[in-house]
Amino acid sequence: MNKVKLAAVSVITGLSLSAVSVSSMAMDRQVEKALVKVCKSALSDKPIRLKHSMEDYNLKARDVALKVMCNGDDIITFAEANGANKTAARLQNSIGKVDIIDVAAVNKINVNF
Template sequence: MINVNITVIALTALSALAFSAPSQATMSPYVKTALVDVCKAAMSNKIHRLNGTTNAYRLRDKTVALKVMCNGDDIISFAEHHGAYKTAAKLQRSIGNVSIIDTAAISKVNVTFAE
């Protein structure tokens, strides 16, 4: 009887995970558009464009600098790779002082788009 109850509980839990996993894995179109716009603004090397984009989507520069990835790179490296040193420096300044960060605890969002 105990084995049957454990099996039923396990199957119920797995079926609940199976239905909830796809909804968490997909990104809403609004969020994807916002992140692509932020990546493009960082790539532009125009600080006013980056400020306007982050303000339009109500994002903090520090959050963007720490958690957004563009085409597999963190946003600061992505901007530097495209020669956007002004926007990369602004994002780097938003992080503030150097501190020890548990990188396993940080979850970054990766956005891939055609340039």
């Protein structure tokens, strides 16, 4: 009886894992295609081409700048290393500016209750 249960569980697990891998493979091709297109457009040094490729796949410039890796480098470094300074600057501007304030150095801190 235990062998039958073990066999049934093994078959069900195998089928469910194969179904998951097929669906993830289909998604991976689409994602890879989108990322390759974005990396190639970043290399072109034409910001309008980069904008169109991001729009084609509903990608936000901030997400691309912070999360996309091209050939082991982040996309901004990749573009700069290959002479695509316009697209690198466009992606850098999409990140925004961060200000760091040293709270310990501030003279007054107002707290209202």
